[in-house]
Amino acid sequence: MAELLDLALSPATLNAAWKRLRPDKTVWRPGLPRWEMEKDWVLHLLELADELRSGRYRPAPLRQFAIEKGDGKQRVLSALSLRDKLVQRAVLSVLEPIGEQLFHNDSFGYRPRRNIEMAYRRACERIQCGLPWLVDADITKFFDNIPHRPLQKILKHSIPDRELLALIDLWLAEGASSLSFLGTRRGVAQGAVISPMLCNFYLHELDMALTGKNIPFVRFADDFLLFAPDERRANEALRFVGQKLKTMGLELHPDKTRVARSYRGLIFLGQPLPTPSELKS
Numbered sequence: 001m002a003e004l005l006d007l008a009l010s011p012a013t014l015n016a017a018w019k020r021l022r023p024d025k026t027v028w029r030p031g032l033p034r035w036e037m038e039k040d041w042v043l044h045l046l047e048l049a050d051e052l053r054s055g056r057y058r059p060a061p062l063r064q065f066a067i068e069k070g071d072g073k074q075r076v077l078s079a080l081s082l083r084d085k086l087v088q089r090a091v092l093s094v095l096e097p098i099g100e101q102l103f104h105n106d107s108f109g110y111r112p113r114r115n116i117e118m119a120y121r122r123a124c125e126r127i128q129c130g131l132p133w134l135v136d137a138d139i140t141k142f143f144d145n146i147p148h149r150p151l152q153k154i155l156k157h158s159i160p161d162r163e164l165l166a167l168i169d170l171w172l173a174e175g176a177s178s179l180s181f182l183g184t185r186r187g188v189a190q191g192a193v194i195s196p197m198l199c200n201f202y203l204h205e206l207d208m209a210l211t212g213k214n215i216p217f218v219r220f221a222d223d224f225l226l227f228a229p230d231e232r233r234a235n236e237a238l239r240f241v242g243q244k245l246k247t248m249g250l251e252l253h254p255d256k257t258r259v260a261r262s263y264r265g266l267i268f269l270g271q272p273l274p275t276p277s278e279l280k281s
Helices: 003-008 011-020 034-054 082-102 116-128 148-158 162-175 195-212 231-247 276-280
Strands: 063-068 074-079 133-138 217-220 223-228 258-261
Touching: 003 011, 003 082, 003 162, 011 034, 011 082, 034 082, 082 162, 082 195, 116 217, 116 223, 133 231, 148 162, 148 195, 162 195, 195 217, 195 231, 223 231, 231 258
Parallel strands: none
Antiparallel strands: 063 074, 133 223, 133 258, 217 223
């Protein structure tokens, strides 16, 4: 059995994942509520581990529901059964050390010992250091548009475990939001435990491309800012990131991406960015 999947299914890892999900009242699987499962919870955990080791595991169909966004539009979120959350949580715990060795220092989203406040402070530091011009970027339906094949190539390069990769492929297939006429699958399930990690793996290529072009940035999942000393270089950064995202099968939202000098009306991660003069005072 492959080493990483074996680690994910170890008693210690499954126990830690189960403790994280203790407050969760989701059904264990369709037709079996949690309160019923808990009568024989050891049996159900052992059966789940056996399914995974033997290759018989299949994720339950996602339950989807819509929530209203700030602009009045709707976002579709996916809800997993508790058994699928447990497996994804265990897998996430073995992928995090791999990601932490790989991911860029200016990527803050959904990583251990990093948070929104740290990303916001880094953005303020960039402005204070003489980079007041920003590209406030938004990727069009990012989670819905991540193409599976390029993502799978990235994961194959980073994760040396074919059985674990096959497990991730099952989750990708279940969470796909679209299928093109060429058979190309797109989309990862928003709300799935593993999805933010997949987001970071996919956008790491963008992080490294920006670094190679000496374009400072701060990224929290698919929410990011680019920084420049003047408007001309900010527009150059905008052109570069737009072209790079196209090569990755993504695109900037034309109505939600802009170049602007930092001001109080510009919101990043829910907080207004300061003006350069405010940072100097």
